[in-house]
Ligand SMILES: Nc1ncnc2c1ncn2[C@@H]1O[C@H](COP(=O)(O)OP(=O)(O)OP(=O)(O)O)[C@@H](O)[C@H]1O
């Protein structure tokens with residue numbers, strides 16, 4: 001490894017470059033050999049079922065947890081040795097709101113500004129309040145804010161010190177669609193300005209807004225790439241069935257060999273599986289007059305459920 | 319930006335100030351805690367103040383009169399009863415029995431009138447009159463004992479007639495010996511105030527910091543704090559300093575009440591006391607901070623605080639006289655900051671001690687503070703592991 005600038009690693013091509021991260025809690029392996037590389041300026045989505053280790057991985061990246069194995073760099077700084085330097089250039093938004101509920105919005109921001117030793121503190125706090133539309137609520141206690149406003153406050157606080165990397169852990173959970181869209185507009189603006197963003201989410205539409213995504217299950221990375229790559233890489237084929245009485249066919253299809261998923265979408269039924277011939281045979285076996293069958297692109301959700309299933313088959317038993 | 323990594327390992331006044339400002343705001347908003355911090359000293363003072371003012375009467379007394387039915391002995395006993403302080407419950411025959419009654423707490427006072435009392439008195443030989451008091455509760459006995467000194471003279475004067483009349487004018491006709499048993503230090507009611515100051519500070523200071531840090535963990539704000547570049551010592555200092563001020567407010571309340579409500583004399587220098595006070599308060603806050611690094615939740619933090627508070631109460635010389643305790647208890651007591659603080663406060667307030675007299679105790683406090691601070695900083699985890 002080349003000689004590193006202790007504070008920046010300004011020329012490292014990857015904002016995050018870690019490999020083989022392992023974390024165990026009381027003997028249980030929660031993150032198992034996790035590796036990713038995130039390019040600068042990229043928005044990287046982090047997906048996976050509850051308990052798959054997203055939060056734990058993010059915490060290892062910003063020095064809040066010490067990995068049991070594995071190594072790597074964040075912004076060119078060693079995640080084990082330089083966590084103090086990493087902390088000054090990373091904005092971490094926790095999954096659970098973690099600002100001080102008995103401080104007002106302005107007081108919270110002011111605290112953050114002081115901790116990071118920002119030179120023109122008052123101006124920066126003022127700007128942050130304006131940019132996020134929090135200015136006329138500045139004196140409101142953080143604990144009295146609704147979920148959406150709390151999330152705005154948390155984001156404002158995270159980017160106050162101009163971090164180079166944002167780690168956002170389910171930043172939009174429980175936030176209404178309009179606020180979510182505004183949030184993502186903001187994220188894209190920040191990324192366009194050169195910020196790298198790693199964001200965990202359970203929402204498919206948010207995953208589709210990311211440049212790259214990784215899917216975790218049982219602490220292992222099951223898939224990685226752009227949304228299209230992940231869908232293509234899954235090897236899943238999906239048929240959309242429509243026509244009279246198609247709802248009743250769900251039960252009949254569910255047990256057929258080769259059929260992994262049967263999901264109703266309004267008046268349509270999506271039937272998916274990895275073996276194209278077997279799925280086709282199962283669909284053809286239906287005896288429904290007026291049935292229309294069309295091969296469609298599987299949705300990201302189909303792919304994730306498929307990945308979760310195969311993860312269950314692989315690991316849960318072990 | 320060379321040297322950035324080095325910067326963060328050094329103490330930063332700006333970051334300390336950040337924590338300090340935040341803690342002050344939070345303290346101001348936490349009405350209940352604030353009320354408790356001012357309320358506890360007032361409540362304790364009122365409770366103990368009752369004890370300070372108490373003037374219990376008709377205390378059980380046993381008399382051993384080895385002088386038979388001499389009129390002098392009888393006058394003396396009658397006068398004691400008349401004073402209202404003594405209630406003679408028993409007249410015993412032998413001193414062993416008398417000791418037993420005192421030891422078992424059956425009586426508060428044991429009066430011994432020696433053989434040949436009347437004869438010695440008549441000859442002007444100032445016979446010994448021994449009054450032993452169970453002084454474990456000094457507030458209960460001290461008024462009665464001071465009454466006794468006046469009483470002995472007044473009771474005997476009417477009997478000193480004729481050839482004995484000259485004895486009236488001379489020194490006391492009897493050699494009154496008051497013995498405070500079980501309390502060799504002669505803990506007086508005034509000792510309650512310094513003791514109270516120490517115990518109130520121990521209780522509130524340890525508890526408040528232990529809770530303040532544990533609360534961050536319980537509310538999830540710790541994760542946020544840890545993800546920022548703030549150093550353990552900055553957090554510790556920022557959390558401790560506001561409480562030092564609270565401690566001073568408590569001390570002012572106690573000193574004012576002691577002086578003006580209960581008339582406790584203040585002999586020494588309050589300025590010196592204020593300087594030393596900061597050490598004691600900081601020592602307790604450091605203990606609280608250490609607890610908070612171990613406690614998983616606020617309940618545990620409270621339990622640990624009481625775990626520290628109890629021995630402090632019992633072994634510091636507040637509850638029981640220090641020199642009356644067994645060796646192991648004294649050794650344990652020497653470790654506790656309250657022990658040294660009590661000596662300092664008693665010395666300054668009651669005996670007028672100066673810096674020279676208390677330097678040993680101050681060094682002990684400093685040592686305790688340094689050791690606990692090191693432990694706290696070592697234990698303070700900068701990760702969530
Ligand atoms: N401090 C801890 N001690 C013990 N176990 C833990 C700890 N933190 C997390 N775990 C366990 O590790 C596993 C992964 O947790 P993690 O919070 O990383 O999942 P996640 O992917 O963020 O889930 P979610 O989508 O619900 O937020 C869970 O089973 C959790 O119970």
Ligand SMILES: [Mg+2]
Pocket residue numbers: 054055056095169
């Ligand atoms: Mg999580």
